[in-house]
Each structure stands twice: as C-alpha cells, then as structure tokens.
Amino acid sequence: MSDSLLGLDEPPQPKQEAYRVLARKYRPQTFSELIGQDAMVTTLGNAIKRDRLAHAFLLTGVRGVGKTSTARLIAKALNCIGPDGHGRPTIDPCGVCEPCRAIAEGRHIDVIEMDAASHTGIDDIREIIEASRYSAVSARYKIYIIDEVHMLSKAAFNGLLKTLEEPPAHVKFLFATTEVNKVPVTVLSRCQRFDLRRIPAELLAGHFAHVAQAEGVEAEPDALALIARAAEGSARDGLSILDQAIAHAGLEGGGVRAEAVRAMLGLSDRGAIRALFGLLLAGDALGALAALRGQYDLGVDPQAVLRTLLETVHGVTLAKLGTDSGAGQSAEELKALQDWAAGLSFPALHRLWQLVLRGHDEVAKAALPIEACEMALLRVIHASQLPDPGELARQIASGSVTVTASAPAAAPSAPAEPAMPSSIAELAICLEASKRFQLAQQVRDYLRPVKFDGSEFEFGAARELPQDFLRELGAALREATGVNWRLKCVEDAGAPTMREQAVANEAAERNAVLASPVVAAAMHAFPDAELIGWNNLRSNQA
Known part of the structure; x- marks a missing residue:
C-alpha cells in the first residue's frame, strides 16, 4: 500500500481552536474597554500618576460588573514595562510587553490568582504569607488576586491581617467580592475600597452592539435592549445571553431578533402588555382575562406578566414626571407611556402600583398562579372604576355621596x-x-x-x-x-x-x-385602608 493511500504525504491539518464564549473573548484588556466604571478608573489613574498606590485594594459589586477583570488590569498597569522595556506603572498598559501578555494569558509567575471559595483555610493563607516574603521573580510587583474573598474563614482572615497591614514593598493584594458585608471590618480598614456600579442598560446595549458587529452578526436594537435589561447591570450575564441568542438565531435566522429573544428568555411581549394595560384601564374584564390567557398559552409566566405591568406603571409615572423612563424603548412605547401619563393622576398611578405589586406577591406564593393572576387583574379593574381616596373623601364631605x-x-x-x-x-x-x-x-x-x-x-x-x-x-x-x-x-x-x-x-x-356602596367598594379595593377622622365628619354633618 502506498504512502499516499495512507495519507502520509498529506500536510498536517491545523489544530482547530476551541470556541471561546463571548464573556471570555471580550473581557476588557484595557481600562478604556472597561465600561461603566469611569470614577474608579479616574481614581486609579491619578493614584498611579502621583505614585500614591495602596498596598491592598478591595473591589466589590454585583456579579459580572468586572471585579476580576479590573484586578487583572490593575496587575497589568502596575507591572507594565512598555514596548521598549523601560516603562513605568501606567493606567494605559501597552498590552504588548511580556508582563502584559503573560498576565492577560494567566501565566505570569508573579501574579497569583486564588479562589477563596475553594481555598478557605488558614493553611492556604499561610502559604501566601510565606511566599510574600520573597521578591518578585520577574515583575515589578508580586500581586495576589483573591476572588470571593468573603468566603475565607475567620482564622484565615486573622492570619492575613498582619501581612495585609504591613506588607513588603514589592507585594500588592487585590481582593474581589460580591458580599462585602461578610468581610471583617479589620480587613476593610486596611484596604482601598472601590464599589463597582451596575452598568447602565444603555451602555450595555451599546457594548453588545459592538460585540455583535465584531462577530459579524446582525442584531436588532430592540433585541439588544431586551438583553441589556435582562442582564440587570452585569456585562458577563448580558454577553452570555447574547451568546445564547446568536446560537438561537442559527445559520438561517437572519440575525438576533427581538421576538426571538423574548421567546428565548420567556419574556412577555411588551406590545401585548401595553394592550393588556389599556384593557385594565378601560375596565374591560373579559378582554383583559383573554389577553392574559393568550400570554399564558404562549408560555409566559403569570408572575412575569405582572412584573412587566409593574415596569409599565413605573414607566408611566416617570413619563408624568418628565424624566427618562429607561433605555431601549421604542417610539411606540414612549408615546403610549406619555398618553397614559397625561390621563392618569399620581394617586391613580400609586394605587395601580400597589394593586399590581400585591398581585405579584400573591402569584409568587399561590398554588394556582394563573388563577391568582386573573383575580389580581380583576381587582385592578374593579379599583380603576373608583375615585381615589382623596376624591372619595371630598365627595363625602361635599354631600355628593349620601350615607x-x-x-x-x-x-x-x-x-x-x-x-x-x-x-x-x-x-x-x-x-x-x-x-x-x-x-x-x-x-x-x-x-x-x-x-x-x-x-x-x-x-x-x-x-x-x-x-x-x-x-x-x-x-x-x-x-x-x-x-x-x-x-x-x-x-x-x-x-x-x-x-x-x-x-x-x-x-x-x-x-x-x-x-354604603361607594365606601364599601373603596374598602374592597384597599383592604388595608381605615376610616379615620369620623368625629370631624360627624361634626361637619351636624
């Protein structure tokens, strides 16, 4: 048998690179790529320029806002030597020198990352204390990044205190945590603390648009806005959802569409919710229940319907105040919010909020969620036909309500x-x-x-x-x-x-x-209400 038949004369096939999820692929490599944390970047930049670097930093915030990424960026900023090898610490690390590349790839010998969730004991901290006595091998600073630091044991925290207060000049500690309240105050007082904010939805939507463009994927702005809202301020969560949305679109889906994202996330269609909200205000009980059942038949959770109704009431209230009601809203939705804001009083909006919120809580605990949701909507409809408590009191005082x-x-x-x-x-x-x-x-x-x-x-x-x-x-x-x-x-x-x-x-x-009919209806709509000022009313009637 010839070598050609055995394939010995064929060139070796290149090894296919494993797919990297978007949350890892687009992890920020410079501070300019870190979105939503401008105040922290400015403070760090000034500290580096003035050579006023703390020996320990504590980064706290909700999941996915960039705590670990920021810690790695700080490590790069402190150890960057520039393309010529003679650079100093900078807020804009070059990304091409050996320390920058090694830290980005997670292989730098002097930048040690430790997950406190799996290294909670005093023995793990003792190793850090012993190793911190020795100078860095090749970097300017030996840096310890401890993720989820709040999970260290009490003994581990106590063992770290002395070294944390007076570390060697060549050592820096970078702590990250989502639960800063569990970190002892003795540790907090020895660190420079940065609270990383939730990333605003509009910034996330813009970031996701850049990612989609870089991936060669067409994405509707409404779809990206939905993903940004679902991410709740977390870039990592949003990129994971975008990754899923791209996979959901498939090869023939024509890109990431808002309708597909709603279906994927189990979100209620905002257009359908606007229609339902209008039916509630109009007092159309049969229409509202039919609209709710339509959403339910599509697989939308009843609690999600009420949650979106709460968002709608909140949006109408903000529109009535004349403030921005949120990013990612279509022109049609903005117009609907403004129209409702013009026709609803603040007391009516507050009453709607309380009624829907109460229904949301009831559905969360109900044995029959869809039935509980229907009853909650009927209560809203019944209350929408009643005057607000202030108007009711004026009617009683004026005698227009006969008792x-x-x-x-x-x-x-x-x-x-x-x-x-x-x-x-x-x-x-x-x-x-x-x-x-x-x-x-x-x-x-x-x-x-x-x-x-x-x-x-x-x-x-x-x-x-x-x-x-x-x-x-x-x-x-x-x-x-x-x-x-x-x-x-x-x-x-x-x-x-x-x-x-x-x-x-x-x-x-x-x-x-x-x-009396009017008061009984008001008390039914507001079960926690009380009749007060009765003696004054009797005096006025007398």
Whole structure:
C-alpha cells in the first residue's frame, strides 16, 4: 500500500481552536474597554500618576460588573514595562510587553490568582504569607488576586491581617467580592475600597452592539435592549445571553431578533402588555382575562406578566414626571407611556402600583398562579372604576355621596330654669348646671338606669362606685331641684350607660358608612385602608 493511500504525504491539518464564549473573548484588556466604571478608573489613574498606590485594594459589586477583570488590569498597569522595556506603572498598559501578555494569558509567575471559595483555610493563607516574603521573580510587583474573598474563614482572615497591614514593598493584594458585608471590618480598614456600579442598560446595549458587529452578526436594537435589561447591570450575564441568542438565531435566522429573544428568555411581549394595560384601564374584564390567557398559552409566566405591568406603571409615572423612563424603548412605547401619563393622576398611578405589586406577591406564593393572576387583574379593574381616596373623601364631605345612617342620640338641651329631671340624661345636665361636673361624668359613665320615676331613681353600676357616691349625688340633686331624692343601687344590670349607648350609636353609624356602596367598594379595593377622622365628619354633618 502506498504512502499516499495512507495519507502520509498529506500536510498536517491545523489544530482547530476551541470556541471561546463571548464573556471570555471580550473581557476588557484595557481600562478604556472597561465600561461603566469611569470614577474608579479616574481614581486609579491619578493614584498611579502621583505614585500614591495602596498596598491592598478591595473591589466589590454585583456579579459580572468586572471585579476580576479590573484586578487583572490593575496587575497589568502596575507591572507594565512598555514596548521598549523601560516603562513605568501606567493606567494605559501597552498590552504588548511580556508582563502584559503573560498576565492577560494567566501565566505570569508573579501574579497569583486564588479562589477563596475553594481555598478557605488558614493553611492556604499561610502559604501566601510565606511566599510574600520573597521578591518578585520577574515583575515589578508580586500581586495576589483573591476572588470571593468573603468566603475565607475567620482564622484565615486573622492570619492575613498582619501581612495585609504591613506588607513588603514589592507585594500588592487585590481582593474581589460580591458580599462585602461578610468581610471583617479589620480587613476593610486596611484596604482601598472601590464599589463597582451596575452598568447602565444603555451602555450595555451599546457594548453588545459592538460585540455583535465584531462577530459579524446582525442584531436588532430592540433585541439588544431586551438583553441589556435582562442582564440587570452585569456585562458577563448580558454577553452570555447574547451568546445564547446568536446560537438561537442559527445559520438561517437572519440575525438576533427581538421576538426571538423574548421567546428565548420567556419574556412577555411588551406590545401585548401595553394592550393588556389599556384593557385594565378601560375596565374591560373579559378582554383583559383573554389577553392574559393568550400570554399564558404562549408560555409566559403569570408572575412575569405582572412584573412587566409593574415596569409599565413605573414607566408611566416617570413619563408624568418628565424624566427618562429607561433605555431601549421604542417610539411606540414612549408615546403610549406619555398618553397614559397625561390621563392618569399620581394617586391613580400609586394605587395601580400597589394593586399590581400585591398581585405579584400573591402569584409568587399561590398554588394556582394563573388563577391568582386573573383575580389580581380583576381587582385592578374593579379599583380603576373608583375615585381615589382623596376624591372619595371630598365627595363625602361635599354631600355628593349620601350615607344612610341612624342619627346619633342627641343630648337634651339644658332647661332654661331648673326643673325636675325625667331621664338620666336630664339628670346629668342638671348636675352640670350646678357645676358638679365630676358627678355628672360619673352618672354618664357608670350608672345603668333600672327605674326612673319622679324623684325615685334606681340603677345598676357598670363598675364599683365610690363609697360616698350616693350621699354626694343625693345632696347635689336636693340642692339643684329642692327635692329629696330616693336613690338606690341595685344588682339588676339595667339599661346601658349613657357612655355605652354613645359608643354603640357611633359603631352603628360607622358600620352604616362602611356598608354604603361607594365606601364599601373603596374598602374592597384597599383592604388595608381605615376610616379615620369620623368625629370631624360627624361634626361637619351636624
């Protein structure tokens, strides 16, 4: 058999390079490529220029904002020697010298990265402490990058403190963490801290557009805006979603489309949500439920529908304030938000927010999510047809809302001249006319009339009376009326005291108000609401 048949004369095939995900491929290699962290870059640049470098840096922030990437960039900036080999630390590392290339490739012997999640103990830190005594092999600084530093044990933190406070001049520590609250204050006080911000959605969308262009992939702006929103400020999360969206588009998909991204992420279509929101405001219960079921049949989670409705209410509120309601919105959506903002008051928007938010929380815990979502939407529709609480109060005060209630028992007016009292109410007024106010109050609060006939008065007591009460009451009545009274406290319960009657009458009036159609509807829409200021309202009506 010839060599040609065996393939021995064929040139060796080049080894195919493994695919690198976008989150790794487009990791920033210079500070200019680090998006959304301008304040930190400016501070670091000034510190490098003035040779005022801290010996330890702590980088904190949510996932994917660039903590580890920033640590590597700092390592490059401190160890860059420039293309000619004579450079000094710079905020703009050249990227071509051996230290820059070795650090970027993760192979520099003097830049040691450690994951604290898998190296939590004192033994791991002891190795760092021992090695830090020796000078760097080839770099200007020996740099230790410890990721997720909050996961170190207490003993490990304590072992690091002394070295961290007074490290050798050739050593720099770079810590990264997502949970800075778990880092001991003794460590925090020894570090220069940088809080990396969430990256704004508009910056992320622009960054993803550059990445898509570099990859030769066509992407709709709306699709990139959706990805940027879903990333929640994380560049890494956004690039991972973009990677998935490109794969989802396939070879014949014609690029990354907004509709495909919504389907991939399980997001509700914003156009459909705008239509649903309009149905809610119009009070169209059947249309709203049909629209919800349509979204549900497409696989959209009911909680996601309510979450998007919350975003819509928030967007309308911002539009009413005249502020930017967010990046990535189409002209159609912006116009809809402005139209709703013109027609809705702030109280109505706040009420909508509370109702939808309550529904969102209920659906999250419900055994029947879609049914709970339907009930939440029906509650919104019912409440949308009611006036806001302030308007309701104005209607009640103006009399445009009629409340049917039993009139309170009015106290008899004082007689022009002293006369024999014919009821316990007149007796109390008689005592007040004689300036025996304490006795009058005791009569109202404690006495339960059993028999009242002329100057004969039998009563029960709501509580134990003072020992000399009968004597004082008899003397006061004799002085006020000129007649000796026969007063007797009996064991019979008797009728309610005047105070008990007043409380019962007020409760009956309050219940009658709460049972009126308008107030009942308002209380149903706002289960946590309370009827307050009732005494003032009674005075105004009187």
